[in-house]
Amino acid sequence: MSLIHAQNLAKSYRVGDLEVPALKGIDFVIEPSSFVAFVGPSGSGKSTLLNLVGCLDHPTSGKLTVLDTDVAALNRSASAEFRGRHIGFIFQDFNLIPVLTAYENIEYPLVMVQNWPAAQRHDRVMSLLDAVGMADQAGKRPDQLSGGQKQRVAVARALVANSKLVLADEPTANLDHDTAYRIIELMRKMRDEFGTTFVFSTHDAKIMREAEVTFTLEDGRFITNPPSHHD
């Protein structure tokens, strides 16, 4: 059973009187536990596609199913609940909460989104800190961490609530190449360890090669659409 299934998915934005298409009827399937990249030049529709898959936006037309849920039908609250329950996010600018420590940033979804009991929260956060190699930095705030460390914390935060799917929009764009590579390696390791599907966007040719499945977008359409081969 596929994790994500898009059929004739389209999204357009209204700019004044103009209707600007961002995605022009695309079809794709992403299987569970895949390591997928959406690649393409700036403005090709990568971020729009990630926003739709991440239930942050609604398609203009077409069908999009994530974890057997028609996400286009979800209202604002249901979308938030669905994201909180099933989807983790990693951002280009890390987007950690500056007043919280690394530990608390990772703990945040368990407190504010899922209401985990304190004891279970602690065990889960510590295991994730270990997994991303940040156990010794748990008490530091984001402004005391390097870019790579921040993104490690962000990876842990995306995984902490047992997300089935992690979406990363240009997760390495603000990192040097070595650090970027290590973050991608970390994401793959997490996929292997937890079975979580990772979908990330990038326009970095070296990074896109690390993906097991690549969808290349240009002008709102896939120009290559290789079959999922995570098997």
Next chain:
Amino acid sequence: MIKILKIAARNLLRYRRRTLLTSLLVVIGVVAVLLFVAITGSFKTMMVGQITDSMLGHMQVHRRGYVASIESLPLNLNMPPQLAAKVKEALDANPGIAAYAPRVKFGAMFSNFTETTSVRVNGIDPDAEVKVTPLLPARQQDGERGGPLVKPGEMLVPVLVARGLQVKAGDTVVLIATNKDGSVNGKTFVIRGTLESATGPGGRDGYIHIDDARELLRMAQPEVSEFAVSVKNPDRVDRVHAALNGVLAEVKNKQGQPALEVHPWQRLTPFANIANMIDILTLAIKVMLVSIVLVAIMNVMVMAVYERIREIGTISAIGTPPRRILALFLGEGLLLGVAGTLIGVAVSLGAIYALNLSKFTYSFGQQQGLLLAPTIGAGDVITIAAMVIGVAIIASLHPAWKASRMDPITALRHV
């Protein structure tokens, strides 16, 4: 909820100076209101106490129409003994009443045998009177003190009249009064002492024994002009008044109308308007406090939301329910309000304590050296604290609501 408040507290500490300034505004507002309430409350309590406990009592019972023509002190509107007995019966039966005193009031000419002036005379039962107006003996400035307030044959003369006619304690004077049927009678009195006015210059109320008053007015039977009444709890005057009024309304005159009227002190003195003015000023100060808190906290919360749009986008994207985002920002407003209130209350209580230690005095009417003793009840503190905290939450509501409704994509793109 504790976690939300913890995060809210850290967010506030992120902008220490702004938080400090906003809290300071709230503190200043709370201190201003609490001090104002404490000082004006003390002044109002003293003023009302002076008027009720040295002159009026908390309530008065009169025959119907008496108060409307009180300037002429109409003798034909005195209560005959049967009516007075019904009043006593009703007063005795009311558990809220502490004491009552019958009075016979009339206008008279006061003479030192060479000069004459008009006075208002109160014929009183001294034992009953001091129970209703316990501060009355303190108004006596000179002459014999202790024992009954006045004995038969004695008079307490208003100080301004005594000065004007150059009489003093121990002097003999004469009161001349017209009785109910128009005949004139006179009686000599020895001045027991002079009495300062409770209401400032112009007070012309003298006191004699009630038996002397009845004798001077040649009453065939012991009539009463009014009953002055004190209640056990002055804060419940209205309740006692309503109950007494209800009972006495059953006593009808020949026309089938209520024969009696019960008036609380507020209806008997213009000083009630000052008390009302104090209440209005207190309300105005409270409205100013609400405005200060509202503007200060709304401003800081609007800034907080504007500066953290990307952060709001992040927490929204990772699935934080809108109600939690709302709670997070409401929590910040709540903490600002609570911190400002707690510090403000502490500073105010300290200032009130210091004012009491300083023994600050002031004058009211003829009363000199009255001690300013500001006090504030727990009820007032709780009300004002709840008001500030409530307004802090209300002020945060709109910015918090905006944050909770923010589109995550737009928020994440915000630069």
